[in-house]
Amino acid sequence: MRRFLKILPPVLARLGAAYDHAPIRPRFFVSSCGAGNSTGTGDQTTNIVEIKLDTSVFHRLNRYEYNNAIEDLLGITTRPADDFPTDPSTHGFDNVAVNLSLTPALTDQLNQASEKIAIAALKDHPRSTVAIDLVTEAGGKNGNAMGTSWSIIGSVPYAFTLKYDESLSFFLVMAGKATHAANPKSTVKVDGKVVAVYDSKGAGEPETNVFAIDLTKGDHTDISVVR
Structure with missing residues (x-):
């Protein structure tokens, strides 16, 4: 009996942030022909074997990372995520996308934060700032x-x-x-x-x-x- 194995590799699409994960199941096609196969006939049969892979862990920015990303990318000190509600945590992590959701309230806050970020980023910012507290010398130069x-x-x-x-x-x-x-x-x-x-x-x-x-x-x- 002659057997041959045909494998069709799955195409894996990795999303930056996902909220509903379906397990990835690559399908392996095993074909057999000739006498002595599982059906006891000479007809060619094909069996499909599915192997379940672990769900990939997708990462979504938590509040701290979101604020830092805004500062690193745009050079502004606005902290929009401070107004967002706290993300739930699983096993000590609060940036695993499968555990998170995007509520209507959070969506609205993201839109408002985007407007504030855009306004702050488009303003002219000083290259540097210095706060100077001027004080008199001892005696105040004829002051009282x-x-x-x-x-x-x-x-x-x-x-x-x-x-x-x-x-x-x-x-x-x-x-x-x-x-x-x-x-x-x-x-x-x-x-x-x-x-x-x-x-x-x-x-x-x-x-x-x-x-x-x-x-x-x-x-x-x-x-x-x-x-």
Whole structure:
């Protein structure tokens, strides 16, 4: 009796995220012919043998991975997945797709997150930011301390270096009050040149002032706030 084996290999399609897995069953066709086969006749018969393979473990981003992927791909610090409900976990894992589902509420949250991500990604972002807290030197340069208030006469410098030609935006939060006189003015100088002058409001009404200036790369002597 002559036997031969014909095998048709299955085509495996791996999905990035799947929610309903059907087991993959490759079908092996075993053909036999001649006398002495299972039917006891000389006719050719074909038997189909199915072998069940284990379901592949598909991976879906969990909340932590989703936030990190957004930051890595787009360079923004938005954390949209913080608003998503917690994924259930199985055997200590919360990113095995077969255990997860996509509810209508989560679908809506994904759409909202996509809009926020798109808006944040399309905005112009500064190359870098620096927070500067300006304080007076000891003695305050002719200033006077009264309770929690401090009057300043003079300048408080801040030196810096730029690696590139930059258009810089400055945000200054200032407040001031004078007794029996007009509120003081605040003059901002960059490299010794006046770039902005502001009238200070009362101490209980701090105001954010914004100004922009184009600077070349290299060392810059100082940013001075004179009050």
